[in-house]
Amino acid sequence: MGMGLLNIWRRGLYTSSARLQMIQGAKPTKRICIVGAGPAGFYAAQLILKQLDDSVVDVLEKLPVPFGLVRFGVAPDHPEVKNVINTFTKTAEHPRLRYFGNLSLGSDVSLQELRDRYHAVLLTYGADQDRQLELENEQQGNVISARKFVAWYNGLPGAENLAPDLSGRDVTIVGQGNVAVDVARMLLSPLDALKTTDTTEYALEALSRSQVERVHLVGRRGPLQAAFTIKELREMLKLPNVDTRWRTDDFSGIDLQLDKLQRPRKRLTELMLKSLKEQGRSSGTKQFLPIFLRAPKAIGPGEMEFSVTELQQEAAVATSSTERLPSHLILRSIGYKSSCVDGAINFDTRRGRVHNIDGRVLKDDASGIVDPGLYVAGWLGTGPTGVIVTTMNGAFSVAKNICDDIAANVFDTSSAKPGYDADGKPVVTWDGWRRINDFEIEAGKAKGKPREKIVSINDMLRVAGV
Amino acid sequence: MLVINTCRAASRLALRSLNLRSPIATRTFSAGLALKTKDVVNITFVRANGDKIKTSGKVGDSLLDVVVNNSVDLDGFGACEGTLTCSTCHLIFKTSDFEKLPDKPGDEELDMLDLAYELTDTSRLGCQIILSKDMEGLEVHVPSTINDARAA
Numbered sequence: 001m002g003m004g005l006l007n008i009w010r011r012g013l014y015t016s017s018a019r020l021q022m023i024q025g026a027k028p029t030k031r032i033c034i035v036g037a038g039p040a041g042f043y044a045a046q047l048i049l050k051q052l053d054d055s056v057v058d059v060l061e062k063l064p065v066p067f068g069l070v071r072f073g074v075a076p077d078h079p080e081v082k083n084v085i086n087t088f089t090k091t092a093e094h095p096r097l098r099y100f101g102n103l104s105l106g107s108d109v110s111l112q113e114l115r116d117r118y119h120a121v122l123l124t125y126g127a128d129q130d131r132q133l134e135l136e137n138e139q140q141g142n143v144i145s146a147r148k149f150v151a152w153y154n155g156l157p158g159a160e161n162l163a164p165d166l167s168g169r170d171v172t173i174v175g176q177g178n179v180a181v182d183v184a185r186m187l188l189s190p191l192d193a194l195k196t197t198d199t200t201e202y203a204l205e206a207l208s209r210s211q212v213e214r215v216h217l218v219g220r221r222g223p224l225q226a227a228f229t230i231k232e233l234r235e236m237l238k239l240p241n242v243d244t245r246w247r248t249d250d251f252s253g254i255d256l257q258l259d260k261l262q263r264p265r266k267r268l269t270e271l272m273l274k275s276l277k278e279q280g281r282s283s284g285t286k287q288f289l290p291i292f293l294r295a296p297k298a299i300g301p302g303e304m305e306f307s308v309t310e311l312q313q314e315a316a317v318a319t320s321s322t323e324r325l326p327s328h329l330i331l332r333s334i335g336y337k338s339s340c341v342d343g344a345i346n347f348d349t350r351r352g353r354v355h356n357i358d359g360r361v362l363k364d365d366a367s368g369i370v371d372p373g374l375y376v377a378g379w380l381g382t383g384p385t386g387v388i389v390t391t392m393n394g395a396f397s398v399a400k401n402i403c404d405d406i407a408a409n410v411f412d413t414s415s416a417k418p419g420y421d422a423d424g425k426p427v428v429t430w431d432g433w434r435r436i437n438d439f440e441i442e443a444g445k446a447k448g449k450p451r452e453k454i455v456s457i458n459d460m461l462r463v464a465g466v
Numbered sequence: 467m468l469v470i471n472t473c474r475a476a477s478r479l480a481l482r483s484l485n486l487r488s489p490i491a492t493r494t495f496s497a498g499l500a501l502k503t504k505d506v507v508n509i510t511f512v513r514a515n516g517d518k519i520k521t522s523g524k525v526g527d528s529l530l531d532v533v534v535n536n537s538v539d540l541d542g543f544g545a546c547e548g549t550l551t552c553s554t555c556h557l558i559f560k561t562s563d564f565e566k567l568p569d570k571p572g573d574e575e576l577d578m579l580d581l582a583y584e585l586t587d588t589s590r591l592g593c594q595i596i597l598s599k600d601m602e603g604l605e606v607h608v609p610s611t612i613n614d615a616r617a618a
Contacts, residue, residue: 047541080549087545231551231577264580387581389554392542 028416030055030406033118035105036125037061038068039388040378042088043395044122044402049094051403057097058118058420062104063157064428064460065436066092068126070388071453072156075182076197077189079450084388092430100420101428102461106341109420117420119413120373120402123345123354123361124395127336127379131352133174137299138332141165146173146183146333153186153203155453157460160202166210168328172304174296175333176219177227178387181236183331184215188242188286198444198451214287216325220295220309220316223254223272224261229387230268237275241284246276250292294323303327336384346371356381359398360405372411375402432464439463507597507604511538511557514610525599529592529606530555540608548593550574553582555592558607564588567595584609 030052034041037059045057065071067085074081092099103109105125114121130145132138144164151159171187173180186194191208199207219226237244255273258266294306295318304327307318337352346355346362354376355362361374377398378391386394406413428436436454443452454460509532511519519539523532530544533555546552556579559567567590571579575594579585592606 043542050541078551080546080551083547083549083551084545086547229577230580231574234573234577263585267576267580387552388545389542389552389581389583392545392554393583396541 027054027414030120030413031118031417031419032057032120032122032402033114033420034059034122034124035114036068036123036378036380037066037099037101038124038126038378039070039084039088039391040124040126040380040395041068041122042066042091043392044124044377044399045094045097046087046091047396047399048402049091049096051400052406055096056419057094059092059097059099060103060105060109060114060420061099061101062125064101064432064457064464064466065454066099066101066433072151072154073179074154075150075186076154076199077185077194079197081388092433098419099428099430099433100422101433101464102457102466103420103422103425103427104341108425111342111344114420115373117418119411119417120375120406122375122377122398122402123380124376124378125338125341125380127338127352127384129337129339129352130332131335131337133296133299133332133334135296135299140299142328143299143330143332146175146179146331147336149183149186149331150179153199153207155198155200155203155455157455157457160200160455164206165329166206166212168302169211169213170216170326171212171214171329171331172216172218172325172327173331173333174218174304175227175335176217176290177333177335178229178232180217180331180333181228181232183333184217184288185232185236185239187212187215188236188239188288190240196448198449198453200453200455201447212329213285214289216327217288217290218294218296218306218325219290219292221314222292222311223251223269224257224265225311225314226268226272226290226292230264230271233268233271236288237271239284239288242286242288243279243282243284244275244288244290245279246272246290247292248276251276291325297322299330300324304330336379338380351383353383354380359394359401372405426461426466428461428464428466432466435465436460436463505599507599507601509597509601510603510605511540512605512607514608518605523597525597527597529557529595529597532597533592543608544593550578550591550593553578553591556582556584556609557590557592557595558584558586558609559588559590560605561588563604563606564590566600568598569594582609 032048032055034045034057041059045059048055048057067088070082070084091097105111130147142165148159148162149164152162173184194204251273254269258269261269293309295309295316297307298305303324305322305324308321308323309316309318340347346364348355355365356376359375359377359381360370361376363369363371375398377395382394440451440453444450454463505525506522507525508522521532521536521538528548530548533540533543542554545554571590575591578591579589582589
């Protein structure tokens with residue numbers, strides 16, 4: 001109903017009386033476009049809608065379905081984390097928000113067109129590429145990115161044919177962030193624990209045939225620099241039928257440094273030390289093997305070679321010693337980066353993000369001059385770090401900058417803007433997403449799953465009624 | 467999920483209209499109200515800039531429930547809806563109040579607090595604090611976030 005009212009109101013804007021009003025000084029609606037319907041986009045929309053009574057926010061999403069990494073990144077066995085979807089849904093159903101799914105910046109619409117049609121554009125399309133090891137043989141089939149593996153089990157369209165080779169005993173994950181730990185947990189969890197999650201059916205089928213018994217989690221630096229957080233580690237330590245085995249040498253002298261550590265790092269280190277002390281007391285058939293102070297050196301058949309490293313001022317420096325680990329499958333998890341989807345974006349290719357200061361996109365990186373009315377939030381602006389609360393705070397802060405800039409007339413909002421014209425375009429509206437959502441939940445019921453995700457874009461469009 | 471949302475929205479609306487009517491209710495049904503106030507606990511949320519938000523909850527509610535039920539204006543508060551998977555309902559207690567809390571934080575709560583901004587020795591997650599009658603008049607501090615940057 002809200003959308004209907006809005007449309008009537010919009011049409012009204014073009015009648016002569018409305019025009020006259022505008023000429024006489026009534027301020028037109030502030031039109032703001034957000035590109036990307038992930039956490040950064042939704043949190044920014046939430047704040048803008050609340051702060052600016054006279055705004056309309058359009059959210060454009062490349063895929064037919066919303067929620068970005070909450071749907072395609074968060075592990076299926078962490079359904080509680082996905083509760084943020086309830087808040088995002090409330091935002092999406094705000095009468096002054098329009099959702100356009102299946103609309104891709106760079107191919108369906110250009111940045112210039114959006115800037116012409118909106119007073120301000122906020123880019124929040126995330127980070128869909130991953131950093132490479134830059135090693136020979138990295139393009140071989142037994143080396144895949146953890147990002148793709150996550151996309152595969154979470155049903156990201158295009159990732160369903162990954163076919164990870166799970167026929168060997170040893171998997172090596174390069175990197176020790178929470179994505180790496182998520183992947184390790186998915187590989188080691190008892191299948192029954194995953195059957196009641198929204199893990200895609202084809203991934204469950206592949207995991208049911210998995211021969212993987214040992215997962216190495218390799219980091220360049222030491223236990224005090226471990227990138228995973230304590231909740232994820234505690235979960236690994238509690239996994240049934242899985243032994244966590246640390247290397248005693250990695251921890252020499254670590255206990256002496258405990259007193260110097262801040263509480264979060266201290267508690268994480270204490271948990272690792274406690275687990276080290278207790279290891280060997282239980283005997284699972286599968287093993288989780290965190291390994292520190294090893295830097296990737298070479299990829300060979302069925303194995304991976306690492307340089308032994310030393311820490312110098314917290315940086316890992318390779319020594320001449322090496323170690324080989326049996327590695328039937330190698331998963332690279334050393335960070336994401338963004339891609340530049342439109343030539344008009346001032347993109348930092350080296351760091352894989354958009355040049356910006358506090359979310360204000362820079363005209364050029366050298367002068368530090370801001371391009372008024374163009375903003376970036378989330379991983380596209382900050383790089384791929386932090387949990388959802390980090391992205392939330394960042395997105396709130398950029399949204400506040402947008403509101404402040406409008407109040408300070410940093411860019412012109414005195415003339416009306418039309419917004420995106422979706423007439424005749426194959427876009428998925430919020431109602432369309434609700435049809436997909438209902439369909440997925442219904443399809444999950446029969447299997448005892450919260451939902452069975454639709455993976456094909458064509459199927460999504462069909463169900464949405466596009 | 468949507469159903470839950472709708473129910474919540476409905477109950478919130480109901481609460482709001484109750485609040486609107488309460489001055490009349492006080493006069494007309496004062497006896498009934500007296501019975502009810504036995505279970506009411508007054509709570510004050512203090513933003514980092516000093517702004518005080520006075521509100522109340524019922525015995526048995528969590529501090530997160532109090533924020534949700536009263537639509538207390540704290541953006542992003544309670545993102546995971548009380549399932550101990552985020553730290554957005556982080557609250558800071560006075561030392562004396564902190565020590566009086568009946569339950570000490572468990573590992574899972576401490577794990578999430580470790581990810582919170584402005585962690586203190588008297589930090590707790592609001593979703594884990596259940597109101598009891600002896601918490602009457604409790605004041606808790608909300609860490610400075612974008613909320614306060616805006617209000618300041």
